[in-house]
Amino acid sequence: MFHWLEKNPFFFSVGVFIVIAFAGIIEILPNFAEASRPVKGLKPYTVLQLAGKEVYKKDNCLSCHSQMIRPFKSETDRYGQYSLSGEYAYDRPFLWGSKRTGPDLHRVGNYRTTDWHENHMWDPKSVVPDSIMPAYKHHFTNIADIETAYAEAVTVKTVFNTPYDVEGGTKLGTWEEAQKMALEEAKLVTADMKNKDVKDAVESGNIPEIVALIAYLNRLK
Amino acid sequence: MQSNAAFEYDYSIAKLFTYTTILFGILGMIIGTLIAAQLAFPELNYMFGEYGTFSRLRPVHTTVVIFGFTLSGVFATFYYVAQRVLKVSMAESNLLMTVGKIHFWLYFVGALLATVSLVLGFSQGKEYAQYEWPIDIVIVIVWLLWGVSIFGLIGIRREKSLYISLWYYIACFIGIAMLYLFNNMAVPTALVSGYGNIMHSVSMYSGTNDALVQWWWGHNAVAFVFTVPIIAIIYYFLPKESGQAIYSYKLSLLSFWGLMFVYLWAGSHHLLYSPVPDWMQTMGSIFSIVLILPSWGSAINMLLTMKGEWNQLTDNPLIKFMVLASTFYMLSTLEGPIQAIKSVNAIAHFTDWIPGHVHDGTLGWVAFTIMAGIFHMTPRMFKREIYSKSLMETQFWLQTLAVVLYFTSMWIAGITQGMMWRAVDEYGNLMYSFIDTVTVLHPYYAIRALSGVLYLSGFLIFAYNIYKTITSSKRLTEEPQFKTPMA
Amino acid sequence: MNGLMIKALAFAAVLIIATLAVVNSMNIDLSDSINMITMIGAIAIAVLTAGVSVKYINQMKTDTASGELAEENWDGIGEYKNELPSGWAFSFLGTMIWGLWYWFIGYPLNAFSQIGQYNEEVLEYNAKFDSVYKNADEATLQAMGESLFLVKCAPCHGETGDGLSGKAHDFTTRMSKDQVLYVIANGSDQLGYPMGAMPAGMASGDDAEAIATFIAGGMKGEAPVAFAACTSCHGEDGKGMGGMAPNIAEYDDLIISKILEHGKKGKLGSMPAFKTMLTPVQIKSLSAYIKTLK
């Protein structure tokens, strides 16, 4: 039979396809319905937070940081409650990471604050003298792409029914409204920051990447 | 048996892919060495402004070595091997020649675009699939073109039954086609909303589902890029170079179908102790253990093929490369399954032991095999003998030392780090702050950077040797049947 | 055993010994089951790979290739019809049987729960350290607090607790002049003392300066007259009238636990609340440690 397959490339290929596709179906499908349910009280990201998530992806923080706390005493002591599936329901893509060159960040919003992040992202060694994390000074001058973040929110709302604009949830609104809300949220962040250029930029209506990133990091709880 | 001389095979496409294998190899390894050095000496992050940080460059490294170096090597050997084991020449079909050329050029452009887009910061964020949707489309087309080449050549073959290498090339084609498509499903946001950057998209899956699809792909990218086509390569070049017959058809057969069946189930070993359901994790662990045997089957088949040929192992550096590659393949396919045991993964996951495991496979197995393939092909494609055997020897020992340094340092670093994260003091509190677990790694990161320099030097010697072979080595009048001639 | 095998196994042994030595130098407890299984796994990887691959490589020295050749031949490559190596075949069968056993009998579908395992781990942990906590004397608490401080607080307050040049609170003095001035000017309402909020503007100008200098100096010597504005809540001695308001003269357990519970935003920045992240004993120990920092 195998000799026969080796002489019939078509059936050989079909055979290979069936053998490999089969596992996928069993591994992937059963979980789909269940795992996308959000935990109670979980709200979709605000536009500013989404813009921050984009910075996190762009500069690929996930190459050093995980966002997935495993159920071990040592991890819950260090980072807090182990992670639950439903907490990630609005994460597209998931950002669990596969390497911890730096610590897990899934709940970093619980134990770090805006001013600390400001110091740390500008120069990690200023707060953790032996840190090997790069400084991200360019986040303080690059302007965050709020429009693309808005586009993402609109897309997940339309295509995946992510619950924006519902009672007690995250408001999205029109592009003009969204811009205004993002700016207000940004001002709340800069109130706790010291960098003059960043504060000035936000005053004049531009949101530097660092502000969006911190909004995102503070939301990780 | 028909003599090979009866055929003039057309190697033009194989040659083009050989050049890109070397080009991307150098580029990818320079970046690998740089990011390795950045972890030991963080000041190196600031050489190219925002484009030079570890985090921007890490996916560039993986992209260039996987989709640049490794895939070029796979394509180069494919266009060489397939003609020969099917006994047809590319030149016999204008269509196939054209497809081959488009395949190459589109691939080359696609690979450059993917690399540049990551440097610029466009990223979907999923490992080994970061490229945004327009680039994904190019990649899919490139892949389909390769499919046309594979099945086109098979369609006009003279050799009725498919040689083992072709089984593996076909599996590579089908596996990647299926997995890549599923994992990269995304919705371009500008098209839906009318706002924002046209490059940006959002994943079709969210959270845990996305993780499952990602590692179904991620694990099998390893299977179908770093394992399956590399087995295809060694199954041709080892017996061909040594003149030995394959040790056992049965072993080839069982290893192949075993590997195909088992590999796909093991993906969830990347998600152990995550929020994916327990049963799925257990499944990943079990299948990972079972996977040892079909993996070792191919390696053992290669080693047994060389049975009684100790003299070749000592005389011919090309054989040395492939025997060592088989051994490193055995190392990574035992190490992987053991890291997939839940209790071991509790330590290993997230640590440097994983990059250690990765490079046992990629440096010791993938790159060694591809370089051996190129050493074998070049004299036949360019009709010149290899420029220097002693350079090959030097390269072999430099790179072997490099792999050993890489894996011993990351092995120790990873196990230490994993255990330090868990350690509690006599009062039951965490014994080490996170930064403590980073500073202890400094010497190992430095050793790994050194290993990168050694491996890269070896690769540059390789590139030089091939360059000299192509341009100025002694001409061959006749194609050697087995052993590659070298000066 | 020939030379090659001995070298390979020696390499494996050196690697394992080096790993053990490094791990040991970090005071790792190898009797922890996860650590132990990992070490056994590492040994298995090193020894099996070295042993088995060298076994086959040795055959290159001794055996000769033989067997019946298949009729087919590709580009000069032949194929023997040899049987499967029996060690390989039996191991493959063995892992498959083991897999089936594991799947259907050993740990069928939902027989294992990682959360269940976690809960057990926590119970075991509590049982183990209960006694340490119960009998903790001041010295133990201080030592415990120090190690906690280094893990949890040092990223902001620095390893010595000096606040990293003004980025966070400096524990070597009770409060800096700037911090006091900030509270006087802005008031404070975040710590949950029985007295409730402290109003803004209790003093100003030179008075505020004088008060702040006095408090930052450790409340030594004669209190400035203006300090009377504060005594109704914080007491003559600044100790907070038995917990009605914060002790501003020195650290006490109350102020530290309040701050850990509520967090604090002040002149220097924000301090996160640690309410669910620390146990009562841990809070006590942190307070014991911080009191030693002055």
Ligand code: HEM
């Ligand atoms: C029997 C075969 C193998 C098994 C069961 C296996 C298992 C594993 C496991 C358990 C991990 C770690 C997941 C984690 O905890 O993060 C891993 C990671 C990895 N392995 Fe293997 N491995 C095998 C063979 C190979 C080979 C031959 C290569 C070739 C290079 C390879 C490349 C990788 C890569 C690239 C990763 C990193 C994935 C990531 O980005 O996290 N593996 N493997």
Ligand code: HEM
């Ligand atoms: C000069 C040689 C090389 C050096 C010094 C090197 C160095 C590195 C470094 C430092 C990392 C990041 C590890 C981390 O985040 O901790 C990495 C990741 C990686 N490298 Fe290399 N590399 C080299 C060659 C290669 C080659 C030739 C390949 C493939 C054929 C490869 C494949 C990978 C992969 C797949 C990863 C991602 C692993 C993961 O996510 O776990 N590398 N490499």
Ligand SMILES: [Ca+2]
């Ligand atoms: Ca990874």
Ligand SMILES: [Ca+2]
């Ligand atoms: Ca993609």
Ligand SMILES: [Cu+2]
């Ligand atoms: Cu895997």
